[in-house]
Each structure stands twice: as C-alpha cells, then as structure tokens.
Amino acid sequence: MKKEVPVSEGLRQLPIRPVYLLSTEHKGKKNIITIGMFAYFSGKPTLVGVGIATSRYSFDLIRQSGEYVVNAVNKKLMNAVRVCGEKSGREVDKFELTKLTPKKGVRVNAPLIKESPVSIECKVVKEVEAGDHVWFIGEVLATHIREGYNWSDGLLFKWIGEDGFYYKVGEKIGTY
Ligand SMILES: Cc1cc2nc3c(=O)[nH]c(=O)nc-3n(C[C@H](O)[C@H](O)[C@H](O)COP(=O)(O)O)c2cc1C
Numbered sequence: 761m762k763k764e765v766p767v768s769e770g771l772r773q774l775p776i777r778p779v780y781l782l783s784t785e786h787k788g789k790k791n792i793i794t795i796g797m798f799a800y801f802s803g804k805p806t807l808v809g810v811g812i813a814t815s816r817y818s819f820d821l822i823r824q825s826g827e828y829v830v831n832a833v834n835k836k837l838m839n840a841v842r843v844c845g846e847k848s849g850r851e852v853d854k855f856e857l858t859k860l861t862p863k864k865g866v867r868v869n870a871p872l873i874k875e876s877p878v879s880i881e882c883k884v885v886k887e888v889e890a891g892d893h894v895w896f897i898g899e900v901l902a903t904h905i906r907e908g909y910n911w912s913d914g915l916l917f918k919w920i921g922e923d924g925f926y927y928k929v930g931e932k933i934g935t936y
Contacts, residue, residue, distance in 0.1 A: 772920055779916045779926060781831040781844055782810055783862070784821040785870045790862055792854045792873065793818040794845030796919060797893060798830065806900040808882060811893035817849040822896050826884045827868040831876035833916050835928065840875075841916065867901035877909040 782793050797811030810828060812819045822828050833841055840858040847854060855862055862871030865881045872879040882898030889895075914928035 768922070772922060775918070777918045777920070779833055779841055779919050780810075781833055781837065781840060781860075781873055781876060782812075782818060783829045783831060783871050783873055784818055784825060784827070785862075786821045786825040789821065789849075790853075790855055790871055791818055791821055791849035792840070792844045792858070792860065793849070794841050797895075799895075801897055807885065807897055808880070808900060809888075809895045809897045811890065811895050813893050819894065821849075822884065825870065827870045828882050828884070828896065828898060829865060829868065829870045829872050830880040830882065831873040832878035834877060834914055835916070837875060838916070838926065841926065865902060865904075872904060877906045877915070879904045 777796055778798050780795050780798055782795050784791050784793075793812070793816060795810055795812070799809045799811075801807040801809050808830065810830065812822060840860055843858050844854050847857065854860075861874035863874040865872050865879070868881045868883060870881070872881070880900055881902040881904075882900055884896045885899050886897040887894055888897065911929065916926050917929045918927040919925070920927075
C-alpha cells in the first residue's frame with residue numbers, strides 16, 4: 761500500500777539531489793554559488809544545465825558572461841558549500857571568505873575551483889525559464905580531474921534541506 765504524502769516529502773525520498781559549487785566571472789568579478797539544480801541533458805553535443813533563480817548575483821554573472829564552471833564537492837568542501845549557499849556575492853567576496861583558489865580554465869574565462877576534485881567548463885547555449893528558476897543549458901567544453909582523485913573521496917550527492925544534512929555518494933553495489 762502506498763499513501764499520498766505532501767509533495768516536498770515525496771521529493772525528499774528521491775535518490776539524486778546533487779550539490780555543486782558553481783563558479784562564475786564577469787569583467788573581473790568572480791563568484792561562487794552552491795547549487796542543487798544540475799542536470800545532464802545531452803551526450804552529443806554534451807550538454808548540462810544549471811537552474812539559477814533570477815534573484816541570485818550568479819544569475820547576473822552567467823547572463824552577462826554566458827559561461828560557468830561546475831565544481832564537484834567532497835567533505836572537505838562542506839564549509840564552502842554552506843557559506844556559498846548562504847551569502848551573496850553582492851555583499852561578500854566568496855573566494856576570499858572560503859579561502860578557495862580560483863584557477864584559470866582552458867576554454868572559458870570563469871575560474872575553476874582548485875580545491876574541487878572535478879571541474880567542468882561550460883558555455884551557455886540556451887536559456888529555459890522553468891517556474892522559479894532559469895535553466896542555463898551549457899555545452900561542456902573541457903573537464904578537469906584532480907590527479908590521484910577517486911570515488912573514495914566521497915563526493916557530496918544528496919542534500920535534504922528539511923533535515924539539515926548533506927550525504928555523500930554511497931557504496932558500490934553491483935555491475936551493469
Ligand atoms: C544545498 C543548497 C542548494 C542550492 N541550490 C540552488 C540552486 O540550484 N539554484 C539557486 O539559484 N540557488 C540555490 N541555492 C541558494 C544559493 O546558493 C544562495 O541563494 C546563494 O547565497 C546565492 O549566491 P549569489 O547571490 O552570490 O549568487 C542553494 C543553496 C543550498 C544551501
């Protein structure tokens with residue numbers, strides 16, 4: 761038997777709720793925002809998307825520059841995830857506050873985050889309005905993986921705002 765539950769409770773049970781740090785830059789102004797809205801849209805061309813509310817400072821920077829970098833996060837970056845999800849780049853310099861290091865990419869001007877194990881450089885090819893967020897669909901132009909990185913790093917994968925916790929990727933359970 762299944763019973764109907766409030767929408768927010770049902771969605772909370774889904775396995776995938778990723779967390780990333782998105783880095784942006786426009787005219788020398790760099791910023792980082794914590795996001796959960798990330799999706800893989802197409803294999804060829806390789807397209808991903810990030811959902812950003814129009815009120816965010818990051819929204820302006822992506823609109824103006826047409827670029828962003830998606831940075832995966834692990835336990836070591838938990839504090840940065842909190843800070844970048846709370847404070848706005850309009851008021852603070854989040855690179856300075858989190859002590860994260862901007863690093864030049866190869867295809868876009870937006871900086872990679874040096875401390876992140878995996879960074880993905882994207883150029884916006886389409887914008888889609890969807891309810892309270894705008895999805896910036898981006899073509900993946902370059903990807904970077906830290907030397908020596910492996911899954912045991914434990915990337916953060918699921919966040920449940922309602923219980924106030926972040927969870928990392930789980931165990932390997934089988935082949936396909
Ligand atoms: C776990 C988590 C996930 C979030 N996901 C998103 C998201 O997908 N899109 C978004 O626009 N804001 C999201 N936010 C909120 C922004 O990170 C937050 O409003 C931030 O302060 C905006 O920064 P900015 O004004 O410098 O861009 C999330 C926050 C947290 C803590």
